[in-house]
Amino acid sequence: MRILFWLIGLFALAAGLALIAEHNTGYVLVVSSPYRVQLSLNLFALMLVVGFLLAYLLLRVIRRTLQLPGQVGRYRKQRRRDKAQVALRDSVRLYLEGRYAQSLKEAGKASKEGESRGLATIMAGRAAYAMRDDVRYREWMGKAAELDAEIRTARLMTEADLALDARRFDEAASRLEDLKEGGERHVAAQRLSLRSAQALGHWEEVVRLSRQLVKHKAMSADAAAVTLRRAHLENMKSRADDASAIADYWKQIPSAEQRDRLFVERAVPLLVAAGQGVIARRTIEELLDKEWEPALAAVYADCCTDDQATAGIARAEGWLRQHPKDDGLLLSLGRLCLQVQLWGKAQSYLEASLAIRKSVAAHLALARLADRLDRGAEAQKHYRAAAELSG
Numbered sequence: 309m310r311i312l313f314w315l316i317g318l319f320a321l322a323a324g325l326a327l328i329a330e331h332n333t334g335y336v337l338v339v340s341s342p343y344r345v346q347l348s349l350n351l352f353a354l355m356l357v358v359g360f361l362l363a364y365l366l367l368r369v370i371r372r373t374l375q376l377p378g379q380v381g382r383y384r385k386q387r388r389r390d391k392a393q394v395a396l397r398d399s400v401r402l403y404l405e406g407r408y409a410q411s412l413k414e415a416g417k418a419s420k421e422g423e424s425r426g427l428a429t430i431m432a433g434r435a436a437y438a439m440r441d442d443v444r445y446r447e448w449m450g451k452a453a454e455l456d457a458e459i460r461t462a463r464l465m466t467e468a469d470l471a472l473d474a475r476r477f478d479e480a481a482s483r484l485e486d487l488k489e490g491g492e493r494h495v496a497a498q499r500l501s502l503r504s505a506q507a508l509g510h511w512e513e514v515v516r517l518s519r520q521l522v523k524h525k526a527m528s529a530d531a532a533a534v535t536l537r538r539a540h541l542e543n544m545k546s547r548a549d550d551a552s553a554i555a556d557y558w559k560q561i562p563s564a565e566q567r568d569r570l571f572v573e574r575a576v577p578l579l580v581a582a583g584q585g586v587i588a589r590r591t592i593e594e595l596l597d598k599e600w601e602p603a604l605a606a607v608y609a610d611c612c613t614d615d616q617a618t619a620g621i622a623r624a625e626g627w628l629r630q631h632p633k634d635d636g637l638l639l640s641l642g643r644l645c646l647q648v649q650l651w652g653k654a655q656s657y658l659e660a661s662l663a664i665r666k667s668v669a670a671h672l673a674l675a676r677l678a679d680r681l682d683r684g685a686e687a688q689k690h691y692r693a694a695a696e697l698s699g
Contacts, residue, residue: 334348335347392418392421392424393424395417395428396427396428398411398414399411399418399431400431402414403431403435403438408435408436408439409435409439411435412436412444415428415432415435416428425455425458426452426455427459427462429448429451429459430452430459430462430463430466432444432448433448433449433466434466434470437474445470449466452466461487461490464483464484464486464490465483465487465496467479467483468480468483468497468500471483472500472503472507475507477507480503480504481504481508484501484504495521495526498517498520498524499521501513502514502518502535505517511538511542511543511546512543514535514536514538514539515536515539515543518532518536518539533565533571536565536571537568537570540561541575543557544558544575544578544579548581548582549582550582551583551584554578554579554584555582555584555587558579569601569603569604572592572595573604573607575588576588576592576610576611580610580611585616586611586616588611589611589616592604592607592611593623596627600627600631600634602634603636605627605631605637606635606637606639606640607640608637609640609643609644612644614648617647617648618648620640621641621644621648621650624637624640624644625641628641635664635667635670638657638660638661638664639657639658639667639670641657642654642656642658642661642670642673643658643673646676646677646680651677654673655674658674666697668698671690671694672690672694674686675690675691
């Protein structure tokens with residue numbers, strides 16, 4: 309319909325112009341001595357229109373001709389950029405396919421031209437690293453450093469990641485520190501920082517980063533528990549010679565992390581060795597009152613000093629009424645009775661523990677009891693049994 313309206317309009321315009329031209333009797337006189345040219349007004353108007361159109365077309369042709377070299381240059385440049393983008397896509401695909409040599413070749417092509425030169429150099433560096441070509445890896449990452457404003461974060465993340473993979477932990481820590489100074493604190497960087505801190509034994513930093521990753525839901529609670537457990541134990545070992553320092557560190561651990569029963573079980577010997585058995589005993593009692601854990605019951609005796617053994621026996625016998633078949637609890641009761649020289653009860657509890665499950669600790673406790681009572685043959689029997697179990 310639009311075309312039809314245009315045609316009708318053009319025909320109406322043509323008819324109108326024809327009527328005007330038919331009744332127009334004017335003329336134009338052009339005088340240039342000694343010449344005189346007389347033209348009808350209609351012809352003169354037509355000549356003006358045609359002349360304007362010819363001049364316009366001529367100027368367009370001249371302009372296009374002058375612009376042609378620039379357009380050709382831009383076309384060629386765009387072609388090179390398109391080829392570079394294709395080469396970059398091929399490089400990424402080949403890298404993911406494990407064809408590192410070809411990926412490096414395509415990344416080299418892409419780095420020569422295009423808007424993603426920085427990304428191409430990083431891909432080339434990764435491909436060279438995958439080929440274990442350290443010389444070319446350093447060369448490409450050096451080129452990436454020259455484009456620092458464009459890909460600084462990507463370059464530092466790549467260098468840190470690959471340095472960790474190659475066990476160059478100091479180099480990885482340096483790159484991560486550069487990221488931190490640049491204000492980059494995103495989750496991926498924190499994960500790399502955690503790996504670096506674990507490798508370098510910076511356990512205070514491991515604790516801080518693990519908590520942050522859990523807070524941002526970038527680390528599962530189970531994975532964090534394993535990491536925090538080791539970090540806390542290492543931090544406690546470094547304070548093993550200072551009783552007040554290890555006690556202060558224990559108090560700083562959040563209650564949620566102190567509820568890790570495996571951690572408490574491994575921390576008890578450290579606390580006891582530092583003279584902080586009271587803290588360990590209180591923690592185990594609170595945990596066992598809330599939820600029973602045989603492994604914690606087995607180490608309960610370690611936390612009770614001689615002056616606390618009687619109270620410990622009373623507490624453990626209260627648990628025994630609820631858990632009469634727990635071999636670990638029976639073992640702790642036997643050892644506590646040994647501390648207060650209740651020989652008969654100690655033997656009864658230790659033999660009950662052995663009847664449920666054979667253990668090296670129970671045999672050794674009975675061997676020590678036999679030594680105390682001058683029963684050499686019986687002591688040797690239990691020592692041999694312990695050696696057989698441990699072997």
